[in-house]
Amino acid sequence: MSNSxxxxxxxxxxxxxxxxxDVQQHFNNIELQIRNYALTLFTAILAGIGYLLKEKITIPFHDYLIPSSAIGAFIGIVIMCAFYFMDKYWYHKLLIGSVTHAMRIENKFTTTFEDIGLSTTIGKYSPVNIMGQKFRSDWKYYFFYYPLIGVFVALYFILLIWA
Known part of the structure; x- marks a missing residue:
């Protein structure tokens, strides 16, 4: 094989x-499954927090009564952060590695064999423009996970104060 x-x-x-x-598709599917599980758990934890709040279940700790709903929100923060870490810093790194490898192969042949440029083409169309700012896949995590984590952080402090 020639490098020309x-x-x-x-x-x-x-x-x-x-x-x-195939490896790219595999890691991409894993990332989508992780996000699906994260949304499912997000909804389940919210429902659990609602139930605990409705029942006014508290846990005595020294001279304080800690609302169990606040503990549920804290657990939600931990779980969403774990999903974020696993998605972005584990499987996304593996996906990027497989994309980089495919692009290296594709770059050898795209001049004469255009049909072998899938990774390059996906990379070209992947970024999202929001208000003139280009966001690549590494930034898209912020739009997915930060609102989920933010809801639990807000609930945690609200429930500690008012529940």
Whole structure:
């Protein structure tokens, strides 16, 4: 196999590229599953907090009565932060590695074999423009997880004070 821009991929290179694309899909699916589980748990924890608040269940701690609903909100913070960490700093790093590997293969052949540029094309269309600011995949986590974590943080302090 030649490294020139006019090289044509051989069968082995195409199989490696196809497997790399499969790995990308695998890590992308895992990330989507993580977010699905995060939303499911977010909703379940909110429901649990509502129940604990309705029942006015408290836990005595020295001279204080701690609302169990506030403890539920704190647990929500911990769980959402764990999902955020696993998604962004674990599986997304693996996805980026597989994308980088595929793009390296694609860059060898895109001049003469345009159909092998999937990762490059996805990378081109992936960023989102919001009010003139371009956000790539690393920033999209903030839009997904920060509101979820923020709801639990706000609930935690509100419930500690007023519940």
């Amino acid at each position: 821009a006019n090289a044509t991929p051989d069968d082995a290179t195409l199989r490696v590229w196809e497997k790399t694309i």
